[in-house]
Every structure is written in C-alpha cells, then in structure tokens.
Amino acid sequence: MRYLAGKHVLVGITGGIAAYKIPDLIRKLGKAGAKTRIVMTPAAKQFVTPMTLQTLSGHPVYCHPSRPSADNAMDHIELARWADCLLVAPATAHSLARLAHGLADDLISTLYLATSSPTFIAPAMNTRMWTHTATQTNVGVLKSRGIFFIEPESGQQACGDEGPGRMAEPETILDNLNHHFGPAEGPAILVTAGPTHEDIDPVRFIGNRSSGKMGFALAEYAHRLRLPVTLVHGPTTFPPPEGIPSFAVRSAEEMLGVITRQLPQHDIFISAAAVADYQPASPENKKSSKHHNIMTLALKPAPDILAETAKISGQCLRIGFAAETHDLEKHALEKLQRKQLDMIIANPVGLEDSGMESDYNQACVYWSTKKKHFPRTSKQALAKQLIDLILELYREKNTVKDS
Secondary structure, eight states, X not given: OGGGTTOEEEEEEOSSGGXXXXXXXXXXHHXXXXXXXXXXXTGGGGTSOHHHHHHHHSSOOEEOXXXXXXXXXXXXXXXXXXXXXXXXXXXXXXXXXXXXXXXXXXXXXXXXXXXXXXXXXXXXXXXXXXXXHHXXXXXXXXXXXXXXXXXXXXXXXXXXXXXXXXXXXXXXXXXXXXXXXXXXXXXXXXXXXXXXXXXXXXXXXXXXXXXXXXXXXXHHHHHHTTOOEEEEEOOOSSOOOTTSOXXXXXXXXXXXXXXXXXXXXXXXXXXXXXXXXXXXXXXOSSOOOOOSSSOOOOEEEOOOHHHHHHHHOTTOEEEEEEEESSOHHHHHHHHHHHTTOSEEXXXXXXXXXXXXXXXXXXXXXXXXXXXXXXXXXXXXXXXXXXXXXXXXXXXXXXXXXXX
16 A cells, blocks of 8 residues: 555545444555545534544544534635545435535535546445436546545445445445546557547538547556556547547547557557548539539548557557447347457447437447347447456466466
8 A cells, every 4th residue: 555655635525324334444545655634524523422533533623514614614624635535435416416516505516516536435335326317427527637546346235235336335435536546557558439420521420429438448448447548539529538548530440540550569459439430522622502302422531540450569459449229149148259459349330328328328248259248338338348248358368378
C-alpha cells in the first residue's frame, strides 16, 4: 500500500448499515500511511459514532447539520482543497441520487461539487434498490463524469435478500485507492468507438446509428484500471472520456490510418467502432441537386479495418464486435474465423432500449471454443465485465507464451 503514504483521503459516510465497516477502513488507511478526514451525515451517526472515528483518524469528525453554520460555512472549500481524493462509503441510493443531480444540501454533496480531486464511491444498498433503473441511471451519470465506482459485492444482505449491493470490503476499497495512486501499468489498449461517416457530397453521408457509448465505456474502464489506453473515435454527439489520449476521425480510411500508426505500440486492440462496410465510389465536390425521383449511388467496399490489422498486429490481442439482427452466434463465429480474431463480442440489435443509441447493452462473447453471455445491463457495467474478460484472456495467452 506504499502509494497511499502521505495521501489525503477525505471520507464521506452516509447512513447505511455498512457504515460499521468504516472504522476498520480508517485504521487500514492509517497503517498505509494515508491521512484521513471524515464527514458524516446525521443518519450515519446511527451506525457508527463520531468519537470512534475521531479516535482512529486523530482528527475531529465533521457531523454536519442540514445547513452549515456561519462559523464553518467555508469548511467544504478548505476540505475540498485539502483532499487528494474523496471517498464516499457507504453510498446509499439516496446519496447517489443527490450526487448525480448536483444537489448541494449537505456537506458531502457540497464537497463533491467543490473538489477537483478524484472521487471514489462504494455503494451499499438492498439488491433491488441497486438494480433499479433509477439507481443504475444515476450510476451511469456519475461514471460519465469520471467518478470511480468500487462495485458492490454479491451475497446475503442485512435484510436477508441475496444479490449485489453489499459494500466492498475495506481491503478491496484500499486496493482500489492504492492502485489509483500507483503508476500506470499493464497491457496498452487501443480502442475504437462510434460510427464512421462516408461522404456522398459536402452535405450528405453514409453512416449508422452507433453512438460510441460502448467504446467510450470500454476505454474509460480500462483507464480507471490505470492501463495505458488510446481511443480512436468517429463522429459522436458527446465528447470522449477525459484524460484518455484520443484521435477524432471521420471516415473508415482515416480511422485505418490512425490505427495503423498506433497499433505497434499496443498489446490489445478492441475494435468497437461501427465502421461502414461501403463508401461512395465517387464522392461529389458539390452538393447534388434533386433532379430525379430515383437516385443511383455507386458504392465500393470501405477499408476493412479488422482484415488490415490482421496483417500488422503481430502478437497484439485483437477483439472484434458484431452487431446482428438474426443468427447471432452463426454470424459471430464466422466473423471470428474470417477476421482471425482472438475474441468477438456479438450484440443483438433492433431490441428495445438495448444496443445502438441506448445506454444499455447485452452481449454474447466467443473465443477459442468458449462462449459467455452477458445479460442486458448498463454499458458501463458491461464494459467492466468485458474488459475483465479480455484481460483474463490476455494473461492466459501470455502465460502460455512465456511457459
């Protein structure tokens, strides 16, 4: 835990039963050399006492009222400047909603808005509350802002229910913080995202419904793991994740050019972009006027990025995507073989609120003789599952190679 030594960790505790684990976390942070300050909501005091936390941290605990008094009205600014990171643990469903909507009606939410340091959130709540669409929407909003989530664990909960929602153990939280402050390490990952636009004329183009959300989520989660990540994306309606080296392109030809230059410096290539299969054979320099009721457009194949990268990838692990309306497994396995991929991630399209343009997705993953199904979930949650699986395959291949 050497990377936490001397770091200022600001801990915000909200009113959940998992608050009983926080004294152990504060003790472990102290042993790792971190300096802690603690903020509690009134509800949190029902589960753990301020005196216990003050004793362990060695500093007074901020037990804020609903409205800070004039004497401590600037505490949130001073604390926000002091912190190297803000950790909200446990974070209840209510606190997630408050943070996602930018409310500033208590000290924790005010600190979240005031700090420029990284924010970590360790949720804890009933499994039905955690999986509810409203909660997952709030989680997606916060993740899109660069918040680091320490995912809840599955198991039996205080109410007797089974499932995800238990706050991560103090050791897991500590590992996440330590990893964040440590040096970037691990395989370098190149990710593509979004559509390509193949121009017909200066006004019109051939495109598709890809939003780039899945590719962005993959790059963002890999970045959260402190892996070296490079992102190449087509035209999207929202910016790429902050802190990731990115290349914006328009056409399949431009995307291939950037990938060709970048691929030799990377260990894993994830081709999540929805690249056009065809492009106009002769794009017009001027806008085409409407002279006839029927227009014939001559097309030619666009550059096949996966086929081209097979020629230059060397030992790079290559992951492809397949969006299919029918015969998902058949088409995915054919593409896996044809493109000489190490893994393919197949998404059914045309389903309600899933896939292209949606914030949700599902996937069937195929590699070697194996396959794994991931049911519908948020794209951020699916990105975590996919990156974890890809890294597992990467380690397996490198273990075999080194043995």
